Structures are given as C-alpha cells and as structure tokens.
Amino acid sequence: MLVSKAMNPETRRAKVERKEQSILSAARGVFVEHGFDGARMSEIARRASIGEGTIYGYYESKAELMLAVLQQFWDGLTLEAEAVMASSRVTGGGFFDRLCALAEYHLNTVIVNGDFINLTFALRRNNSEVSVSRDHLRKYVAVFDRLFLRGQDRGEIRQDAVLWQARDVFYGTLEYSARSIEMTMDAERTTREQKPVVDQMIALFRAHYGAEPGAIATDDVVLDRLSMKIDELSEKLDRLDQRLSR
Amino acid sequence: MLVSKAMNPETRRAKVERKEQSILSAARGVFVEHGFDGARMSEIARRASIGEGTIYGYYESKAELMLAVLQQFWDGLTLEAEAVMASSRVTGGGFFDRLCALAEYHLNTVIVNGDFINLTFALRRNNSEVSVSRDHLRKYVAVFDRLFLRGQDRGEIRQDAVLWQARDVFYGTLEYSARSIEMTMDAERTTREQKPVVDQMIALFRAHYGAEPGAIATDDVVLDRLSMKIDELSEKLDRLDQRLSR
DNA sequence: AGGCTAATTGAATAGCATTCGGTATTTTCG
DNA sequence: CGAAAATACCGAATGCTATTCAATTAGCCT
Secondary structure: OHHHHHHHHHHHHHHHHHHHHHHHHHHHHHHHHHHHHHOOHHHHHHHOOOOOOOHHHHOOOHHHHHHHHHHHHHHHHHHHHHHHHHOOOOOOOOHHHHHHHHHHHHHHHHHHOHHHHHHHHHOOOOOOOOOOOHHHHHHHHHHHHHHHHHHHHOOOEOOOOOHHHHHHHHHHHHHHHHHHHHHOOOOOOOOOOHHHHHHHHHHHHHHHHEOOOHHHHHHHHHHHHHHHHHHHHHHHHHHHHHHHHO | OHHHHHHHHHHHHHHHHHHHHHHHHHHHHHHHHHHHHHOOHHHHHHHOOOOHHHHHHHOOOHHHHHHHHHHHHHHHHHHHHHHHHHOOOOOOOOHHHHHHHHHHHHHHHHHHOHHHHHHHHHOOOOOOOOOOOHHHHHHHHHHHHHHHHHHHHOOOEOOOOOHHHHHHHHHHHHHHHHHHHHHOOOOOOOOOOHHHHHHHHHHHHHHHHEOOOHHHHHHHHHHHHHHHHHHHHHHHHHHHHHHHHO
16 A cells, blocks of 8 residues: 555654653663662563563663663753753743752752662673763763853853863762762761752852852952052152152 | 680681681672672682582672672771871871872772772662661761861861761762763863862862862952052152152 | 581572574565 | 565573582581
C-alpha cells in the first residue's frame, strides 16, 4: 500500500522509540528501586512487557542501559533547572534571586536523587569506555555558568570573580551538604535543613562575588570624599601659587 | 608446655591478624586495579596465597571485604591528614598555612584515589546495611573541624563563622574540583592544575571567614596613604599661607 | 601421642547477564 | 495480493562468579 509506504518509516521509528522509552522507564524504576547490582534484567524485561533477550537489541549491556537512563536523567535535570530559573517567581528578579532558586532546586534534587547521582560517578569503575555522560553533566552545570556570566554582564558580580571557582564552590558545597544532610552526619545539630544551607551559600556568594559588598562601598564613599578634598586642596594651592608668582 | 600456654593466645591472635592484613592488602590491590565488579575473589585469594573459601571465614561477603578495605583507607587518610597539619613545614604557622596544607593534601588524595572515594559512596547502593563507614568519614572530616575551631579560638577566624558551612565549602569544593580536574571538564582552560584551586580556596576562606579580610586591609592601606598625602598638602598650604600673610 | 576443635580447601551450587537458534512479524517486490 | 526476505522477538541454554559445604588438615591440650 502506498499508505504503508508513506507512513511506515514514521510509524516504525515512532514504534521503536516508544519501545525504547518503555524499556528506559522500566529500567529507571528498577535501578532506582534496587540499585545497579540489585537490578535484574529479567525484572526490567517483565516491567517493559518484553522478552529478556529483546533488551539487547536496544542496548548492548546492562551498563549501557544504565548509562542511557542516566543521560535521560541529567537531560531532564537540565531542562528543569532552566525552567526553575525562568519561572515567574524569579522573573525580573536579580542574579541572587535566580541563584537562590537554582540552589534550592539543585540541593533538593541531589537529596532526592542522591543514589542516582552517586551511580553516575560510580559507573565509571570498570567499564571505563562506558562513561560518556560527561557531555550531559557539562550541559547541566552550564546552566550555572550562563547565570553567572549574565550576572557579571549586568554588573551584579565582580568582574574579577573566577567562574570556575564559583562553579566548584556552588555545586561542590551543595552536593557535599546534601550528603551530610542525608547522612544526618550532624551530631552537633540534629535539625539541619535545606533552607539554612542555601541561605548561607547565597550569603557567601553575595559577600564574596557580589559587585558591591557593604564594606567596600563604604570605603568607596570615603575614597570619594578624600579625592574631593584633594582636588580642593590642589585648587587652593594653584591659586596661592599664582598669587605668589605675581 | 607452659611456654605455649603463655605464648599461644598471643601468637594465635597475631597470626589471625597477619592473615587478615594479607587478605586486606591483596583485596585492596585487586579492587584498586579492577574496581569492585571487576575484582575476582579468586584473584584476591591467589594474591593472599590462601584458598578461595578461606576469605569467607574472615569476611561475610565481597561487599564486606570491600568495606573493610575502605575503612582501613579512610583511617589511613585521617592519620596522614593529621600528620600533614603537624608537619614541620607548617609548625608555628597560622591557621591559613595549616588550612592550605590540609587542602593540598586532600585535593591530591581525592585526585589520586578518586575511584576509591567514589566507591565509598557507591557501595551503599543495594547493600544498605553494609554502609557502616560513616564513623570513619566523620573522623576524617573532624580533622578540619578541629583546625577550624582552633583558628577561632586564636582569633584568626571570625567568631560568627559557621563551622558546618565552612566544612561543606571546604570539602565540597575540593571534591568537586578534583572531579572537574580529572574529568578535564574544562573546555575553557586546558591547564587547570591543583595549585590555583587551593589558592583560590584559601583566598575565599581568608576573605570570608578571616578575622581581617584582605580586601578591606588593602583599602585601608590606600586610605592611609591618601590621608597622609592630604596631611602633607595641608602642611604645605599652611606654610604658604604663613608666608603670604607675613 | 592422640583425640578434639577450629581452620582451610577447592570442587559443587546457585544466581545472573548475555547469547543464540528458532519463531513470529513486518517489509519488500513481483 | 501473496510469498520471499528481512527484521524483531523470544526464552531456554551458556558461561562466568560469588558463595557454600563436605572433606581434609593443622593446631591445641592433657
């Protein structure tokens, strides 16, 4: 049939993609539930309603299936992070409002999907070739980079601030905090919630990277005043000089 | 024999411990070389020169063996970190010298033993009971805590600085930086070495937690210089004034 | 020495990812 | 449309490993 000829290439791809998605989502569920080693290919197959061997027509191995799941995961995070920053709550807000929103989103994500994130880095244990997801990670952290650069352009951030350091501090601190929180590592303070972590972080950024820290602004005022006085003195000197030479 | 009676309890324990150590070091080598999944119990047994089944008389399972290796690893780190801070190079030095030494040591360690550290957190995927090493982690990070508190006592650090935040920033940033470095994630700057990471970090700590932030000190110097110049000018003016009025 | 206990061993077991030969389903072309 | 060719699908068979266990050995005490 002509119809089939015209439609089939479409339907075929669509069908394949649908099946791929069903495998992927089944796999994601099983991996989240049992972890990598605990996940059984048989269970994934069962949940996706396909034969066990069929999976291998779509993914080379368990590790590569996991990798596909992780890539989808990180891509989703990237989209959500962008969405959070563009959300109405912070639209029109300055750099620090957006940063705060991003920090809250990231911290919460890391806490909720901690296992997933660990797996991202744990996967590159033996299968050294199967660790492609660098690009996806890069795309995710690029969300922060764009925000930071824009903040610099708009003059909200010091021009001499170092992007890579700020990025490391931001993601590093949040990730470590998340681990501390979920470990309830704190013998010192039993209630260590997410909010103070983000607040402290924003405060640090404001103080260290902000374009106009209070102390320095004050000093600037003092400097201006002194400069003006110098100018006054210079003028007076000139006038005296002229008077003397006359 | 009385001798055997007196010695055997000692020798027996010693023997057991020696065998335990030999298993542990064999395991460590194999795990480092091949990762957790890649490691074969048979190879560990061979390297320890014992039968395959014997291992299970000492450790319940492969995961628990790994755990023992990890605990030994973290304990070693703790000792080394203390040693670095007490080393002659920084003896008598202030808080920031010690902090710098600790940061350099930690960053280097994390880069060199990155796989090991990942494994620490990746192990608690399925075997949720087998994740005891919290105490060992706690002991390790406590090295920083002691340094920080001492710095506060000596007045080198602001009294209102928050310990847990500083800790998160310190370890979090270093760990994340290490990952970035070993991933050579940087399309922006190909040569991102360890030194600048540590330097930036120390600078941040000095500025944000130090009792006398550097930026303001610099501005103070500028202010002083300007004030002096104004004084000079004033004196000159006065002299001229006197000459004129004479 | 010699009996008793605990330690050691490596062959047997069991669990799982991956493969493969056969079957069903789709596509192609006369 | 129909049959041949190609492709997708299946799940039992394979192969590889952690783990167990019955037999053997070494250590200990009187």
